[in-house]
Structures are given as structure tokens and as C-alpha cells.
Amino acid sequence: AATKFNSFNLAIGAGASATAVKLTDVKIDYVDVATVPITEYSAGVTSVEAASLPTEFGLAQNYPNPFNPSTTISYDVAKTAHVTIRVYDVLGRAVAQLVDAMQKPSNYTVQWNPGNLSSGTYLYRIDARYEDGSGTFSAVKKLMYMK
CATH class of the missing domain: 2.60.40.1220 (Immunoglobulin-like)
Known part of the structure; x- marks a missing residue:
């Protein structure tokens, strides 16, 4: 039988912080398979550095x-x-x-x-x-x- 997704909730950047991630209520064929809460990181992300670009030739x-x-x-x-x-x-x-x-x-x-x-x-x-x-x-x- 084919797998059917009844619900899938995903929140990225929810709330006051852009670092909040929450994944809940994954259900397959109406069977609750997993509820995985990932809570907000208290420190947050301070920066994401791009690959270092050269400053001179x-x-x-x-x-x-x-x-x-x-x-x-x-x-x-x-x-x-x-x-x-x-x-x-x-x-x-x-x-x-x-x-x-x-x-x-x-x-x-x-x-x-x-x-x-x-x-x-x-x-x-x-x-x-x-x-x-x-x-x-x-x-x-x-x-x-x-x-």
C-alpha cells in the first residue's frame, strides 16, 4: 500500500526568534508515528559565515x-x-x-x-x-x- 501523509507540521523561525524550529505530529496512514519537538536554541545563531572570499588577487x-x-x-x-x-x-x-x-x-x-x-x-x-x-x-x- 502507498504511504499517505495525513499531517505534517513544520515551523522554522516561529515566534520571536528566527532560530526556532519545531517538528510535530508526523502521521502516516492515520497512525501517529512520531512527535519530535525541537525547541528554540537559547543562544540563537549569531552569524552564518559565507565561504571566505579573497580580499586581493x-x-x-x-x-x-x-x-x-x-x-x-x-x-x-x-x-x-x-x-x-x-x-x-x-x-x-x-x-x-x-x-x-x-x-x-x-x-x-x-x-x-x-x-x-x-x-x-x-x-x-x-x-x-x-x-x-x-x-x-x-x-x-x-x-x-x-x-
Whole structure:
């Protein structure tokens, strides 16, 4: 037989406090299965912190380094910006573009797998142009690919 709910009462934020939670009178097929009171927390919730957003732009050292077959590059975007991350060989030639997008403030990671490129030292560079036109950010790091 299918389960039927006769009643289900749920109150969140009832009363003077936004932290009050009460769950009562759960009945299935007219049989009282459970009454579970959860009373108001006396201390309440003082704050709920969002994931920590970066306060400044940053480019971290890739990991692992040296690497084979791929590596992870982490970076922070502090304000909405058009972000590019490119990888260059030691002669300054771009060999890969990993990011080319408008990005909101957050912590990001991107993977790089150089495929059939030669083992050796490469540079990766982040360039960010703030959406509001107030400035730019650039940074360069070195990485080592070993086949």
C-alpha cells in the first residue's frame, strides 16, 4: 500500500526568534508515528559565515611541481574581472591558454596537462582586468614539466 501523509507540521523561525524550529505530529496512514519537538536554541545563531572570499588577487605556485602528467594552478579573484591565464615557454611563446573568462570573486583552480610538449621550464601568467575599469592585476610563476 502507498504511504499517505495525513499531517505534517513544520515551523522554522516561529515566534520571536528566527532560530526556532519545531517538528510535530508526523502521521502516516492515520497512525501517529512520531512527535519530535525541537525547541528554540537559547543562544540563537549569531552569524552564518559565507565561504571566505579573497580580499586581493593572487596566483599560487602550481602543485605538484615538478609534475607529470598534469598540475593544478590555484588563483584568487578579489573583484569581478576578465581573467586570462596563459602558459609560456622560456622563449616567451604562448603554448596554452587555460582561462579566458569574466570571473566573480572566488578561489579558483585550473588543471594543465601539457600533452606532447617537451619537458622543461614553463611560465604561467595571470592577467585580470577589473570589470569596473578601476585597475588590473598580473603575476607570473615558474613551473617544471618532467616527462
